[in-house]
Amino acid sequence: MNLQAILELMGDGEYHSGAALGEVLGVSRTAVWKHLQKLESYGLPLESVKGKGYRLPGGLELLDETRIKSGLSADAQAFLSQLDIRQSVESTNLLAMERAASGGHGYVCLAEHQTGGRGRRGRRWSSPFGQSLYLSAVVQFEGGAAALEGLSLAVGVALVRALSALGGQGVGLKWPNDVLFDGRKLAGVLLEMTGDPAGACQVVVGLGLNIKVSEQAAREIDQPWADVGQILPGVSRNQVAVAVINELLPVLGSFEVQGFGAYREEWQAAHVYHHQEVRLSTVSEEIVGRVLGVSATGALRLDVNGQEQEFAGGEVSLRPERQS
Template sequence: MDERQLVLIRRLADGRLHSGESIACELGLTRAAVWKILRKTSETLGLAVIAEPGRGYRLAMPLELLEAERIQSALSETACTHLSRLDIHPVIDSTNEELKRLASTGAPSGSVCLAECQTAGRGRRGRAWVSPFGVNVYLSLLWRYPFAPSHLGGVSLAIGATLAEALTRLGAQELALKWPNDLLWRRRKLAGLLLEVAGESQGPCHLVVGLGLNLGMTAGQGSTIDQPWTSLEEALGGFTVGRNALVACLLDAFVEALDRYGREGLAPFLERWRAHDAYLGEPVRLLLGEQVIEGIHAGVAEDGALFLDTPEGRRAFQAGEISLRRLESSSQ
C-alpha cells in the first residue's frame, strides 16, 4: 500500500461524504487520479467505496483505524512498564512472522505488532487466516523467558483462558475454549491463537503470541472460511467495541498472564481454562497428522495435555486439533 492510499483511507474512515475536489487538493492530484486510486484501494483491500455523483466519496461502513497513541493511552501502568515497542502496519504478510523476524535480530521482550490487514495470515496447522482490512484484530506479542522452551507446554491454555475472561469482562457470554487454543461462541469460531516458541534447548527462549479475533467482519468478507465462525459484535448482541480500546484491553490481559506464567507456570490458569472447556464429556476426534483418534474428551492434565477416554483406556496428548464428532455418523 502506498502513502496516498493510506491517506485516502484515513480521510474516508469516518464513513461520511468527502468531495473529490477536496481530496484531490489534499493529495495534489486530479479528480480522475483520485478515483483511480480509490478504485485500486477498493479492489486490493476489499473496501466498499461509494461514489455519489456531484457529492463525493464515502466508505460503505466507517472504520476505526488503529492508532498507537490511543492504544498506549489506554494501557494499564503494568502493561506500559512491560511493553517495549508497538508497531502498526497497514498491510503485512503476518504479524507473527514479523515478530519472529524481529526476535531473531534481538527485539526486546514486550514488542507488539499489529496490522490492519494480513496478506499471509496463518492459523494452526498451516491454515490461512482470513484478514480483511480494518475490521478485525490481528495482534502478535513477543515475550522472552530465561528458561527452556519445554516449560511453555501449557502457555496456550493460559492465554486462551485469559482471552476468554477479557472478552467476558467486556460483556460477551457463552464463550468456550477448544483445546488447545480456539475461542468459540455458540460453537462457532470467534478467535484463534497461534503460539510459536524458539530458543536454546536449556534456555533462554522466546514466545510469539499471535491472536486473530473476528470483530466486525461481514459474511462476504468471511465467505472463504471453511468452518462456522462468528464475530465479537454478534457475541455482544450488536454492541460495537472500539478497536483501539479493545487492543489495549487485550494487551493488558496478555502482559499480566505472560508475566505470571513465567513465575508460576500453568497452575493458576488451569481451573480458569477448565471453566470454559467446550467439549468436556463429549465424543471428539483428535487429528494427529494423518492419524485420527476418537474418544470422549475427559479434560486436561496439570501440564495442559488433553485427556481422551478411548477403547484402549485413558490417554494423554500434548498436541493435535480437536474437532467435534457428529453423533449421527463418523464423518466430520
C-alpha cells in the first residue's frame, strides 16, 4: 500500500474509519494510522472524530496525468516532451534544473507538495499538499541571456490568460513577477538559467499558483494572499493545470522569436499600478515615481521628477505606496 491509495479514498472529504480504510486497502489499522500521520506532515488538514473516523475537510483533488494530457491543445503538445507528476519533492525547479543540465527542452514537472519551494530572492514559497499548482518547465534558448528579457512578464500574461479562459475576472499583474487578485498575491514566477549565458542555454520557468489554500496552510503564508477558489469557487485543480499549461507552453515555445514585444501591451493593460505613484526599492536606494509602463525588454519605466528612467533585473522589488 502507498500513500496515494489513501489519498484517493479520502479525496471525497467524507469520514472514513481506520478499520474501513484498512479493510479496503488490505492492511492493518496501525499501518493506516502511520500513513495518516504523513498527511499531517504534508500540511493537509486531517480531521479526526471519535466514532466517525478521519476526513480531509473539503476533500482533495489529486493531479491526474491522463486528464491533464487529454486536455492539452495542439500547440502545448508540440512543445511538451515529458509531463512528470510527482507526489512530494524538494522543489520542482530543482528537478527541472537537473533535467536542464542535459538538455530537457519541453520537460514539465508538476508536484502535489514541495518541502523547499522558493520564490524570488530566495524567499520561501509555502507549498502545502494538493492545494496549489507547483510547476516548472524547461525551455532552450540559442541566443543566451539576452533572449530572455521580459520572459517572466510574459509568463505572467500567460497566467492571466489561463484564468480568464476559465472565467476568472479581476486578476492583475505586479512588476516584475507577481500575479495578484484584489491586491493580494495569487501566483509568483521564478526563472533560473543554466548553460552558456551568451549562447545555447536552458531556462527553468517555475511558477506557484494558489488554488485552494486551507486555513492551516494559510497560517504559514507571511503576506496577503489569494487563491483561485476565491475567484472561481469549486474550480477543478486539474482544469486549472490544463488551462495554465495550454497558455504557458506556447509562450515559451515562441518567445525567442517573438520576444516580450508581443506581450507588452497586454501586460501593461493588466498592470495593477499602471500610471500610479509607486516606491521602488533596490539594493542601494529607494525611488519614488509614476509608472509609465514597461519597455520592450520588460524594464519598468518611471517618471521620476519629470524625467523618465528605466529599472530592470531580478534584484529590484516593487513595493507600492500611494503618495498623498
